[in-house]
Amino acid sequence: QKEVEQNSGPLSVPEGAIASLNCTYSDRGSQSFFWYRQYSGKSPELIMSIYSNGDKEDGRFTAQLNKASQYVSLLIRDSQPSDSATYLCAVRINTGGFKTIFGAGTRLFVKA
Amino acid sequence: DTGVSQDPRHKITKRGQNVTFRCDPISEHNRLYWYRQTLGQGPEFLTYFQNEAQLEKSRLLSDRFSAERPKGSFSTLEIQRTEQGDSAMYLCASSLGDRGSGEKLFFGSGTQLSVL
Numbered sequence: 001q002k003e004v005e006q007n008s009g010p011l012s013v014p015e016g017a018i019a020s021l022n023c024t025y026s027d028r029g030s031q032s033f034f035w036y037r038q039y040s041g042k043s044p045e046l047i048m049s050i051y052s053n054g055d056k057e058d059g060r061f062t063a064q065l066n067k068a069s070q071y072v073s074l075l076i077r078d079s080q081p082s083d084s085a086t087y088l089c090a091v092r093i094n095t096g097g098f099k100t101i102f103g104a105g106t107r108l109f110v111k112a
Numbered sequence: 113d114t115g116v117s118q119d120p121r122h123k124i125t126k127r128g129q130n131v132t133f134r135c136d137p138i139s140e141h142n143r144l145y146w147y148r149q150t151l152g153q154g155p156e157f158l159t160y161f162q163n164e165a166q167l168e169k170s171r172l173l174s175d176r177f178s179a180e181r182p183k184g185s186f187s188t189l190e191i192q193r194t195e196q197g198d199s200a201m202y203l204c205a206s207s208l209g210d211r212g213s214g215e216k217l218f219f220g221s222g223t224q225l226s227v228l
Binding site for chain 1: 145147152153154155156157160162167168203215216217218219220221222
């Protein structure tokens with residue numbers, strides 16, 4: 001079982017729709033969860049972090065965390081073509097020391 | 113804050129040669145990570161440093177890979193006797209470490225390695 005799992009996509013949504021991206025993780029003790037966005041040919045950049053169960057909103061982005069189900073999601077409201085990118089779920093796990101592990105990413109296409 | 117800097121941006125080498133990459137983290141960041149990324153995959157953890165101490169190295173990493181961070185500043189990643197399977201983007205990231213609210217990574221632009 002991979003430590004962080006995501007559907008690779010691609011996920012295609014029309015402009016203005018809600019894009020829903022999902023992630024599951026295996027380390028039940030994980031406490032910190034992140035979403036990074038990576039445009040083609042660029043490096044990942046942090047867009048959201050979440051540490052407590054429930055929802056966290058930042059502009060058009062909402063991160064959702066359910067530790068009991070070991071599930072993290074990212075909702076993008078009013079999707080724009082500029083949101084087209086790969087979204088990487090990342091989890092900080094404890095392996096004696098802490099390190100951040102990434103999922104394979106979900107490619108999102110927003111059609112104008 | 114000038115961001116995380118990596119050098120070179122691109123490296124083409126022949127199989128069997130040694131290569132070395134450099135990463136300069138954000139100046140006040142005490143943690144430094146190396147990741148490897150291939151097309152269609154997420155960043156794969158290689159190793160990380162807390163100041164000058166190398167705290168963990170991936171079990172998937174062969175002995176041909178070595179990393180250093182002298183004096184807790186810049187870091188180098190060396191690959192000896194390169195193989196075609198080493199072709200990938202090598203990403204460096206730095207952070208302030210755990211401030212009680214998780215750890216946010218800032219990535220450099222990466223070094224694209226092509227082994228012929």
